Amino acid sequence: MSIKVNVRNNNYEKAISIFKRKVKESNIMFELREREFYKKPSAVKKEMKNKAKARNHWKKVKLLEEDSRKKGKKF
Numbered sequence: 001m002s003i004k005v006n007v008r009n010n011n012y013e014k015a016i017s018i019f020k021r022k023v024k025e026s027n028i029m030f031e032l033r034e035r036e037f038y039k040k041p042s043a044v045k046k047e048m049k050n051k052a053k054a055r056n057h058w059k060k061v062k063l064l065e066e067d068s069r070k071k072g073k074k075f
Helices: 012-026 028-034 041-071
Strands: none
Touching: 012 028
């Protein structure tokens, strides 16, 4: 997978900004950070489980907030 950017009219600043945007959208840097160190499979599972718990927690908080707004209460 390669990212190519053409420089037009010697406008290298614009080309650099386009390159940075393409790298960010392709999540290459995220993948490099993830692969920087070896993670044990059990640590990966534990991390995924904790992320799921956090997502569910914030989803509950959001639902409670919406319900309280409908009823005119504040938590």
